Amino acid sequence: LGILVLFRVPVMTALGTFLVHSEPPRKADIAIVLAGGADGARILRAADLVKDGFAPVVIVSGPGGTYGWHECDLAIPFAMKHGFPENYFAHFEHSAHSTNEEAEAITTELRRRGVKSVLLVTSNFHTHRAWDLFRKHAPEITFIPIEAPDKYFTPDGWWHEREGQKTFLVEWEKTIATWVGL
Numbered sequence: 001l002g003i004l005v006l007f008r009v010p011v012m013t014a015l016g017t018f019l020v021h022s023e024p025p026r027k028a029d030i031a032i033v034l035a036g037g038a039d040g041a042r043i044l045r046a047a048d049l050v051k052d053g054f055a056p057v058v059i060v061s062g063p064g065g066t067y068g069w070h071e072c073d074l075a076i077p078f079a080m081k082h083g084f085p086e087n088y089f090a091h092f093e094h095s096a097h098s099t100n101e102e103a104e105a106i107t108t109e110l111r112r113r114g115v116k117s118v119l120l121v122t123s124n125f126h127t128h129r130a131w132d133l134f135r136k137h138a139p140e141i142t143f144i145p146i147e148a149p150d151k152y153f154t155p156d157g158w159w160h161e162r163e164g165q166k167t168f169l170v171e172w173e174k175t176i177a178t179w180v181g182l
Contacts, residue, residue: 016155019171021128022147031055031119032106034099034130035063035071037148040082043075045148046121047084055119059109061102062093099126100133100178107138117142125153125171129178 031054033046046058062072070093080086092109096102110118122130124147131145152163159165 012159013156015172016125016153016158016168019125019128019168019175020147020155021131021145022124023144025049025052025054025119025146026144027053028055028117028119028142028144029115030110030113030117031058031121031146032110033058033060033075034120034122034126035061035096035102036126037123037150039151040075040078041148041150042121042123043079044082044084045146046119047079047082047088049119049121049146050088051084057090058088058121059090059092059106061096061106062091063096063102064093099130099174103130103133103137107134107141110138110141115141117144119144119146121146121148123148123150123153124155125150125158125167129171129175133178 031046031049033042043060049055050058060072060075062070064070066074072091072093076086076089076091079089092106094102094105096105118141120130120134120143127145127147131143134143150167152161153167158168
């Protein structure tokens with residue numbers, strides 16, 4: 001018990017760090033911003049990548065369900081309010097209810113467009129699982145995971161905030177579910 005208490009911080013940091021797999025941005029055929037992250041950090045990070053010349057456009061994933069709106073129909077105007085032009089973005093409406101279904105829908109569109117390399121933008125805690133799922137659905141496409149900051153989750157301090165704790169637990173639950181095929 002004493003050893004567990006003594007090493008709790010390095011263990012919790014390692015578990016948080018596992019969830020994050022991000023790479024530095026590099027030139028790609030397209031960027032994708034995954035659904036979720038209602039604070040706007042994902043779409044703004046993706047827009048910055050276009051502004052900085054790493055991709056010509058962002059496909060904005062848009063599952064339906066928020067009062068009859070597709071998420072892309074809310075995210076793009078949000079980014080425009082923050083000074084990004086509408087031509088940075090492409091709507092991609094779909095009916096996925098999970099990252100796995102989202103990966104399936106988006107990779108079909110990427111193949112249709114002939115895309116070979118993608119900047120895959122999502123929240124930091126979601127990068128590892130999303131990257132794994134997209135590579136599983138389209139191993140012929142290079143996916144470059146790019147993290148958007150999360151105001152509650154950091155790999156080395158998620159346990160200090162209630163929202164960080166919930167994010168950690170839910171993402172680990174989803175990670176394990178993915179591993180066992182759920």
